[in-house]
Structure formats: C-alpha cells, structure tokens
Amino acid sequence: MGGNHPPQRKACDLCYRRKIKCDGQQPRCTTCVLHNKSECTYNAASRKTPSRKQAEAQRLRRECDLQSRVQVLERQLSTVLEKVEKLERKQDSPSASTAVDGNEDASKVMCSGSGLPDLPPFEEVLPIVERYLATFNSVFPLFHAATLLQTVKSWYLNPHTRNVITWALINVVLALAHHTSDPGDWDQRGNAAAIYLNNVQSVLTEIVIRDTSLVNVQIILGLVILFWTAEDLRPALILIGTALRLAHGLGLHTRKSSQQCSPALALQKSRVFWMAYILDRDVSLVSRVAPVQLDSDIDLDLPPSEAEGDEDLVGFIFAADRHTKLNYFRARVELARIQGTIYQCVYSTSAQNQSSEQRASNAARIARLLEDWNARIPPAFYITALSSPSSPSVNHTCSELSRRRYLCILYSTTLTCRALISFANAADSFHYSEWMQRLQDYGGEVAAGQMASSHAPVPQGWQALADASREYMRLFETVKHRDTFFLRITLCAHNSSLISLMANRIFNAHDRATESDKHIIETAMHNLEITVRQTESERQRSICDAIKRLCSCADLISFQNLTLGKTSPRRISLPGSGRDSSGRSLEEGQYLQDDVTMPGGGSYWD
Structure with missing residues (x-):
C-alpha cells in the first residue's frame, strides 16, 4: 500500500477528481467504500500549473517527437518520389511508347504510379470488348458502345490520364465478356473472369466512396451480373442495393436528371437504371428478399417499343423477315415488373398472412399479367414458333451459334x-421442397400398387404449367451450345419444367399423350447431370437425385398401366381446367367417383 501514497497529496484519486474532502481512512476512505472501490489510489495527475522548468522540459519533448515524425515522413516521401521517377522514365522510354503498336517486349501496360495489376495488351483487349458489345451488351445494354470503345483506346493511347475508375471499368468489361460468352469465342478462357473480378473487387471501396458518376454505377452493376448466377446471392444483393443508392444519388430514376443532357447521354442513363431494375427484381425473387427499388418512385419512360434511328436498335432483335422486331430489353423490363408483383403476392410478409382465397386470387391476377405480356410479343417470337422444328431462323446482332440463346433466357x-405462382407456398423453398416430398410420397404409394393415403398434390393452374414446361424444354433443346452462364441462368426454369413434366406423367399415367x-x-435429365458435373453444386446434385426418384416412380406407374391393361384408370381433376385428365368435361367442384381429388375442391392453396 505504501507505493500508492505519495507524500505530497493526502486525498485519494476518487476524492481528488470529485473535489471532495478525503478523510484518509485506511485501507479505504469513506468515499471509496460508498463507491465500492477495492482500495484508494493516488496516481491522478496534479492540477497544479507546472513550473517554468517543467514546462520547458515538456516543450522540448514535444519538439523532439515532432522532429522525429518529420524525418520519417521525409524518408518515406523520398522513397515514393524515387519510384515515381523510375516509372516515368520507364513510361517515356521507346519500348513503352510502342505498346499499343504491338511491341511484344512492352505488351503489358501498368497504371502509372498506382501499382495496379497490368492489363492485357491493346490488341488482345479490343476484340474481347467488341465481342461483348455485339453479344450480351446488345440485349442488356449496360454500356454505350462508342463511349466504352473510346475509353479503352484512351487508356492505352494516353497513359498519363489513367485512373483507378477507368482501370476497374476495363476489368469489369473483360470479366463480363468471359463470363457471358458463348463456347468457342476464345480458345483458352481458363479463370480469366475470376482474375478480372478480383481486380475490380480490390478497388471496390474507391469506386463506392469517390465522387459518384455514371461509370461507378455501371461498374457495380457489372459486378452484380457476375454474381447473378452464383449459388450464394448475398454479394449480388449487397451490390445491387449499393448500385441503386448511387443511381438515386445521380437521379437516374427520374426524367429531371436528364433534362440538361444530350439525347445520347439521357438514353444511356435510362438504360443503366433499367438494367439495375431488372437485376434488382430478379435477384430479389430468387433470394426471397424485398426489392430495393419501388415502382412508385420511378419517373421514367419504358424503353421504346419502336426504334428511332440506328442508335435505338440496341436492345432489339429481328425476325427472319428482317422487318419484324422485338425490343428484348423492354420485354425484360416488363417481366421484371411482374417479378416484383410475384414477390409481393408470394414471399412478402403480408402475403404469408393471406387466406387461401386471397393467394388464389393473386395467382390468377399474375397469370393474367403473364398472358398480357405474352400477347405483346410478335408472333414470330412466340415460344411455340421458336421451338418448332420448321421455325424460321432468327437474325440479330448475336452470332449464329447463339441466335436463340437470349430468347431462351427470356x-x-x-x-x-x-x-x-403455381407452387406458391411460403413454406416451400424456391425449388418446392415441400411439394416435392408430397409428390414423392404420392408417387411411391401409387407405384407400389397401394391406394394413396394422401391426395394428389396437383397445384393450381397445373395444365397451363405443364404445357408451358413442354414448350420451354423444346426451345431449350434448340440451343445447341450451352456455356456455364447460360446453364446457370436458365437452371431454375429447366428444373421446374423437368419436375412439372415428371409429375404430369405420375398424375396422368393412363394418358398415352404423356x-x-x-x-x-x-434428354432433360441428361442435361441436368451435365450441369451438376460442370457446376459441382451439392444443392443441384440433391435436386437431381430427387428428380431421379420421381422418374423411377413415373416409369414404374407407366409400366404397370401398360402391362396390367387397366380399364378404369384413376383420374385427377385439374384445377381451373374444367376437365379431368382424360379430357372429359367437369362442372366446377365436380369429381368422378374414381378421381383422386384434392382438399378444398382441388386447390393446392389450402
């Protein structure tokens, strides 16, 4: 205790700071006892004004510390200046100045003074960028072609004007080109997309916190596209939220922000916003998270249905007659609106508290929206016309190998x-795990020759879904070259179609049409197995195994019907069709004696 009692002060630290009289009791004074202190301490600095000698000593110590810091900074600055001077000499050398002209000894160019990784040579980058602009960007116009090409050329021709944002822009375009490309576009792509993606991510903080421009938003949306098909959608969710907040800061969602812009810039700003809108709605629906952008907060016209001039042809595709055209980009924006309505009616908190009648009414309303959307598509682009073996060729800016690719994605x-909307149940996952289990149980019982203990799990609007699945799978087969991006972005539709057709065979095993x-x-099972091998996804492997079990049930039921020659097959009334599965007319709510009905008069929503 003796070490805690300086002779010059009687009051303990607590009493000294509170400026109250200390009674000096040992081992604790009265104040320390009241405040539950373990002991009195005497270490607080004195409030007395230091003497001249003490003040001079403190000043000298501060000056000495300051001089030491200045010397360290001077050494660091000298080192940086030496590096900058070396880089400038290297940049001004003849070998560096001929990089754009194809000198192999100086084929890689570094962002001067930044220490950023090298970009490939100009003669390698330019064809990749042009290919991207002619394919994916032609239907999803995130970038203005002329502006992007000029930016890339300026990077190589004017090295002293380079900056981190331009470097990130070129990297994200190269990553998108490799990520969304058709097979055979380049011989050895390897993991190039991942390398460019990592480059952009390394400067993401600067992209977000710097003064916001349209390019910043485009870069972040490019990252969203790169994560669009990933199994883990959390990066895409975070990035799309960031992109839309930056877009709102620029006013891209309103007409007012483009009033003083040139027509070309105003058009590009509008396209960037609608790209963000598409990605927001799609990622939201897949991940079952509310979209960021509200429809009520948009004051922009949709992309035009008709083109005006060559510039407006971006986003359009043409039929074989070279006259009939479809604004693919507008059609995708309209679908994004419907996707937002589906989230509101299926996955939102309010939807989960709705009655079965309300959910059925919402599903019918969304089905009408989809029919209205389809009615606005020119007949030359109908899925039935495209999937027909005798359908005419579709010509657009994409290569012949991928001419149906983007229509299949649409x-x-x-x-x-x-x-x-057919499987809409808040308890189900996106791949309908609950319904799949019910279907497996039902199919297993029927295949075993038992009277099924559960009702056939026929969803609402089943016949329309089965017919649409059949047409989609036929269209899918016409896309002969399928890269990883295409397989992933169409995977949900492919699995849904496969499950629907498989279930249709179980429900209608007696019908030879199935x-x-x-x-x-x-064929679809073969494609799914290829996808599982390519993606190495355990989730998709488990889905594939579940579908195989359904396939075994369907085959066994079909075999039994063929060999046993049943004369009175069991029929399932199809909700909303007005007919049973054999085509006989039924009054609403009426079921045949042998029918397998569903609870509540045939609605899956109960």
Whole structure:
C-alpha cells in the first residue's frame, strides 16, 4: 500500500477528481467504500500549473517527437518520389511508347504510379470488348458502345490520364465478356473472369466512396451480373442495393436528371437504371428478399417499343423477315415488373398472412399479367414458333451459334414466374421442397400398387404449367451450345419444367399423350447431370437425385398401366381446367367417383 501514497497529496484519486474532502481512512476512505472501490489510489495527475522548468522540459519533448515524425515522413516521401521517377522514365522510354503498336517486349501496360495489376495488351483487349458489345451488351445494354470503345483506346493511347475508375471499368468489361460468352469465342478462357473480378473487387471501396458518376454505377452493376448466377446471392444483393443508392444519388430514376443532357447521354442513363431494375427484381425473387427499388418512385419512360434511328436498335432483335422486331430489353423490363408483383403476392410478409382465397386470387391476377405480356410479343417470337422444328431462323446482332440463346433466357424467366405462382407456398423453398416430398410420397404409394393415403398434390393452374414446361424444354433443346452462364441462368426454369413434366406423367399415367414427354424428360435429365458435373453444386446434385426418384416412380406407374391393361384408370381433376385428365368435361367442384381429388375442391392453396 505504501507505493500508492505519495507524500505530497493526502486525498485519494476518487476524492481528488470529485473535489471532495478525503478523510484518509485506511485501507479505504469513506468515499471509496460508498463507491465500492477495492482500495484508494493516488496516481491522478496534479492540477497544479507546472513550473517554468517543467514546462520547458515538456516543450522540448514535444519538439523532439515532432522532429522525429518529420524525418520519417521525409524518408518515406523520398522513397515514393524515387519510384515515381523510375516509372516515368520507364513510361517515356521507346519500348513503352510502342505498346499499343504491338511491341511484344512492352505488351503489358501498368497504371502509372498506382501499382495496379497490368492489363492485357491493346490488341488482345479490343476484340474481347467488341465481342461483348455485339453479344450480351446488345440485349442488356449496360454500356454505350462508342463511349466504352473510346475509353479503352484512351487508356492505352494516353497513359498519363489513367485512373483507378477507368482501370476497374476495363476489368469489369473483360470479366463480363468471359463470363457471358458463348463456347468457342476464345480458345483458352481458363479463370480469366475470376482474375478480372478480383481486380475490380480490390478497388471496390474507391469506386463506392469517390465522387459518384455514371461509370461507378455501371461498374457495380457489372459486378452484380457476375454474381447473378452464383449459388450464394448475398454479394449480388449487397451490390445491387449499393448500385441503386448511387443511381438515386445521380437521379437516374427520374426524367429531371436528364433534362440538361444530350439525347445520347439521357438514353444511356435510362438504360443503366433499367438494367439495375431488372437485376434488382430478379435477384430479389430468387433470394426471397424485398426489392430495393419501388415502382412508385420511378419517373421514367419504358424503353421504346419502336426504334428511332440506328442508335435505338440496341436492345432489339429481328425476325427472319428482317422487318419484324422485338425490343428484348423492354420485354425484360416488363417481366421484371411482374417479378416484383410475384414477390409481393408470394414471399412478402403480408402475403404469408393471406387466406387461401386471397393467394388464389393473386395467382390468377399474375397469370393474367403473364398472358398480357405474352400477347405483346410478335408472333414470330412466340415460344411455340421458336421451338418448332420448321421455325424460321432468327437474325440479330448475336452470332449464329447463339441466335436463340437470349430468347431462351427470356422465356426461362416467364416459365419461372408461372411455376412460382403455381407452387406458391411460403413454406416451400424456391425449388418446392415441400411439394416435392408430397409428390414423392404420392408417387411411391401409387407405384407400389397401394391406394394413396394422401391426395394428389396437383397445384393450381397445373395444365397451363405443364404445357408451358413442354414448350420451354423444346426451345431449350434448340440451343445447341450451352456455356456455364447460360446453364446457370436458365437452371431454375429447366428444373421446374423437368419436375412439372415428371409429375404430369405420375398424375396422368393412363394418358398415352404423356408418354410423348418421356423423350423430353430423358434428354432433360441428361442435361441436368451435365450441369451438376460442370457446376459441382451439392444443392443441384440433391435436386437431381430427387428428380431421379420421381422418374423411377413415373416409369414404374407407366409400366404397370401398360402391362396390367387397366380399364378404369384413376383420374385427377385439374384445377381451373374444367376437365379431368382424360379430357372429359367437369362442372366446377365436380369429381368422378374414381378421381383422386384434392382438399378444398382441388386447390393446392389450402
């Protein structure tokens, strides 16, 4: 205790700070006892004004510390200046100045003084960028082609004007080009997309916190596209929220922000916003998280239905007659609106508290929205016309190898929307795990020759979903070259179609018409197994195994019907069709004696 008692002060630290009289009791004074202190301490600094000698000593110590810091900074600055001077000499050397002209000894160029990783040579980058602009960007116009090409050329021709944002922009375009490309576009892509993605992520903080421009939003939306098809959608969710907040800061969601802009810039700002809108709605629906952008907060016209001039042809595709055209970009924006309505009616908190009648009414309303959307599509682009073996060729800016690719992606979204409202149940996952289990139980009992103890789990609007699934799978088969991006972005629609056709065979095993789906199912199963091997996804592997079990049930039931020659097959009334599965007319709510009915008069919503 003796070490805690300086002779010059009687009051303990607590009493000294509170400026109260200390009684000096040992081992604790009265104040320390009241405040439950373990002991009195005497270490607080004195409030007395230091003497001249003490003040001078403190000043000298501060000056000495300051001089030491200045010397350290001077050494660091000298080192940096030496590095900058070396880089400038290297940049001004003849070998560096000929980089754009194809000098192999100086084929890689570094952002001067930044220490950023090198970019590939100009002659390698330019064809990749042009290919991206002619394919994916032609239907999802995130970038203005002329502006982007000029930016890339300026990077190589004017090295002293380089900056981190431009470097990140070129990296994200290169990553998108490799990520969304068709097979065979380049011989060895390897993990190039991942390398460029990592480059952009390394400067993401600067992209977000710097003065916001349209390019910043484009870079972040490019990152969202790169994460669009990932199993873990959390990065995409975070990035799309960031992009839309930055877009709101620029006023991209309003006409007012473009009033003083040139027509070309105003058009590009509008396209960037609608790209963000599409990604927001799609990622939201897949992850079952509320979208960021509210429809009520948008004051922009939709992309035009008709083109005006060559510039406005971006986003359009043309039919074989070279006259009939479809604004693909506008059609996708309209689908995004429907996706937002589906989230509101299926996954939102208010939807989960609705009655079965309300959910059925919402599903019917969304089905009408999908039919209205389809009615606005020119007949030359109908899925039935495209999936027909004799359908005419579709010509657009994409290569011949991928001419149906983007239309298949478009229709995969409509199929997914239709499946979601048919299987809409808040307890189900996106791949309908609860319904799948009920279907497996039912199919297993029927295949075993037992009277099923549960009702057939026929969803609402089943026949329309089965027909749409059949047409979609036929269209899918016409896309002969399928890269990883295409397989992932269409995977949900592919699985939904496969499950629907498989279930249709179980529900209608006596109907010979369903046997025609067997070849489609076998081909689709083969495609799914290829996808599982390519993606190495355990989730998709488990889905594939579940579908295989359903396939075994369907095959066994079909075999039993063929070999046993049943004369009175069990029929299932299809909700909303007015007919049973054999085609006989039924009054609403009426079921045949042998029918397998569903609870509540045939509605899955109960």
